Amino acid sequence: MSAVDYKTGQFVLFRNFGHVLFDRFLLESLKTTLIYVSAAVSLSILVGLFVAEFIHHSVKGPGSRSIFTVCLILPLATAPVAAGIIGRLMFTPQYGVVNVILQRLGLINGEILWFSTPPTALLTVTMMDTWQWTPFVVLIFLAGLGSIPTEIYEAARLDGASTWTIFRNMDLAYLRSLLMLCLMLRLTDEFRVFDIIMVMTQGGPGFSTETMGIYLYRISFKYFDLSYGTTLAIIILLIMMGISLALIRILWREVIEPAR
């Protein structure tokens, strides 16, 4: 926070804060961030939950289990920049594989220009991010599900419980605190998304995939308006601090303290 008055006086600073109120781009980037965050977080948690449940209940052997664990670690080790590159390579019309697959499956006829229209560009970025971070969710849930004693399952099966009942009353109940942990980590991670969008769309087409971080970068390091950039940074910081302060207290009470 000490750099608030970097290069400028306090007077300019107030003008910057006034500017924020009428900043159309900021509002747009906030909206994009919200859409992106909610889509990416809910997608990764839902898909992650499904995959974890599936692996937990149908892959029993330790050998095949570790194959899955190894595969799941791969996307996590990949740099977000590299994930962005993979996204470009896969979705680019002429060289990409996604259009080919969709054509072979008979889902589309022509080519989808993934990076050229606002909705598909945002969708593409979201899908790549989901690819990278769903394994994280899966691994957390698998760790949680692994701690459920198998006798309980056997007892439930003997009582004639259906798959759905087992999922709702046992697995979900066990995963409750981990679900919350996941939600928090994913939420805060997605709010600061930067690398993958920079590499895949650089905020475009137009400014349609420009999240708050990208907007801050554009203002500060493309237009070199560092004082307005700092103002934006403070806004981002305030939002994040609001979220994280609340989350950390809950996290401590629900996850860290009980684990000791």
Place this chain on the structure above:
Amino acid sequence: MRLVNVKRTLKRAATLAILLIILSWILLPYYWMVTMALKSPRELFTYPPALFPEEPTLRHFIRILTQGSSFLINSLAASLSTVMLTMLLSIPAAYGISRYRVTPGFRKNTLLFYLEQRFLPPIAVVIPLFALVRAMGLYDSLLSLIFSYTLFNIPLAIWLLNGFLQEVPRDIEEASWLDGTTRLRSFFTILLPVIFPQFLSTAILLFVFSWNEFIFALIFTATIRSQTLPIAAWNLVSQFKIDWQAMAAVGVITSLIPTLLFLAARRYILRGLTFGMVK
């Protein structure tokens, strides 16, 4: 009886199919990146794009590794120095939090203070750091990266190391303190050998996080003097005429080392990614 068998077979087939879909969903993007890097330039221009490279070539890798070796060296240097500096600063801190008699409130607040940083978006502090880097004359030098990475890695390191240290009972050192051994000595002779694998995994995690870092590297570096591999990738991506195969090759090279390291340390990955909250 036969009906039951048919039903079971169908169910198994469906399970297998879903598992295969999950696996290919995870692996296909990698496959595509590697394929793109291996294709010959002639093959690149065939349409629809070939799913298997007919005449694989390593020339793109060789091109990147010879022309872009400075990126690789910078990445290695920045990450290794970050790991060493971070460990050097974090081990005493974690030791202090976990081994000295402090009030539970103090311990909790110290740890929470570090945890705060897990939620701090780097982009929000990059401008003040940028000003600092410029003022210190570190712009476009590896030191700027090493310092900022260390700054952002220390909290994680302290949390992980503290968690690992808490799991080792104090008794094993206390016996040696009674014999008159200093704390420092008993740390090196008794504690360190026990906990070395965990420390190594912490170092691996820190290495990977520094290796993959993008924002600071993007803003604090300008030339090949200090640019790291993610920036090499960025340079290729942001060009007007994109060299797809060089891009793919850089992607493969950038992912390779972190992947191998993560696989080596896979027992502790979840801990590292969740600040030690999931074991």
